[in-house]
Amino acid sequence: MSTESAAGLRIRDLRVVFDGFAAVDGVDIDVPPGDVRFIIGPNGAGKTTLVDAVTGLVKASGSASFGGQELLGRKVHHINRLGIGRTFQTATVFEELTVLQNLDIAAGTGRGPLTMLRRRKSVPEGVAQAMEAIGLATARNKLAGTLAHGQKQWLEIGMLLVQDAKLLLLDEPVAGMSHDERETTGELLGLLSKERTVVVIEHDMDFLRRFARTVTVMHAGRKLSEGSVAQVQADPKVQEVYLGHAGASAAAVGEA
Numbered sequence: 001m002s003t004e005s006a007a008g009l010r011i012r013d014l015r016v017v018f019d020g021f022a023a024v025d026g027v028d029i030d031v032p033p034g035d036v037r038f039i040i041g042p043n044g045a046g047k048t049t050l051v052d053a054v055t056g057l058v059k060a061s062g063s064a065s066f067g068g069q070e071l072l073g074r075k076v077h078h079i080n081r082l083g084i085g086r087t088f089q090t091a092t093v094f095e096e097l098t099v100l101q102n103l104d105i106a107a108g109t110g111r112g113p114l115t116m117l118r119r120r121k122s123v124p125e126g127v128a129q130a131m132e133a134i135g136l137a138t139a140r141n142k143l144a145g146t147l148a149h150g151q152k153q154w155l156e157i158g159m160l161l162v163q164d165a166k167l168l169l170l171d172e173p174v175a176g177m178s179h180d181e182r183e184t185t186g187e188l189l190g191l192l193s194k195e196r197t198v199v200v201i202e203h204d205m206d207f208l209r210r211f212a213r214t215v216t217v218m219h220a221g222r223k224l225s226e227g228s229v230a231q232v233q234a235d236p237k238v239q240e241v242y243l244g245h246a247g248a249s250a251a252a253v254g255e256a
């Protein structure tokens with residue numbers, strides 16, 4: 001195994017079968033450290049199932065390793081402790097708690113519930129850095145339930161940062177976001193990738209064009225194409241799958 005692939009996410013012959021149906025059907029993917037990899041594909045292509053397999057939510061065969069550590073066969077919390085963090089399409093923050101309390105809980109900083117619920121002046125450095133990165137430092141005492149949609153997604157990413165996740169798997173992070181929120185999120189991905197590996201499942205092609213470094217296209221449980229944004233957009237196989245005919249602009253990808 002090369003040093004590079006050992007350090008990043010390395011998936012080999014990944015298969016997930018539901019009642020005889022292969023939702024992920026023998027996929028190989030390498031995401032090197034520092035990449036911002038977008039995984040796209042039509043509905044039902046197997047994108048979420050692939051991430052579910054990597055994070056221990058569904059059983060899979062083959063191999064998925066990060067930093068040289070095999071993930072398949074481990075429990076969800078163990079995978080989490082190995083530095084794998086994941087967000088879902090709907091943000092899963094504690095709405096009745098503040099931004100800071102949400103981050104505290106994610107960080108598991110060892111305080112009892114009463115201490116956590118008290119407002120306080122000193123904030124652990126990791127939590128302060130995360131709040132800064134996600135742009136919520138001034139909103140630290142706001143209840144998460146009162147945040148804008150985009151801010152909730154950022155808070156969820158912040159919760160992964162305080163856990164020091166080294167691999168961030170983000171499921172449609174900009175769904176439902178405004179234009180400005182998308183731009184901010186895209187910039188955040190670039191910032192995060194300096195110290196982490198970022199994998200984004202996404203349908204939004206404008207967002208992909210602006211912020212993906214590399215792209216993997218999935219279709220019917222398999223990897224259809226991979227490369228730069230320009231390479232996959234120019235791939236006739238990708239155009240065929242999205243538009244039903246080659247030669248058309250791939251601009252409509254994701255509008256389905």
Ligand SMILES: Nc1ncnc2c1ncn2[C@@H]1O[C@H](COP(=O)(O)OP(=O)(O)OP(=O)(O)O)[C@@H](O)[C@H]1O
Binds near residue numbers: 041042043045047050
């Ligand atoms: N728990 C399950 N049991 C049975 N089939 C499932 C299960 N989860 C997913 N599938 C099927 O596996 C296939 C892949 O689903 P998956 O959600 O991974 O696709 P996707 O690429 O993420 O699609 P979308 O873009 O719509 O989220 C689909 O045909 C789906 O119906």
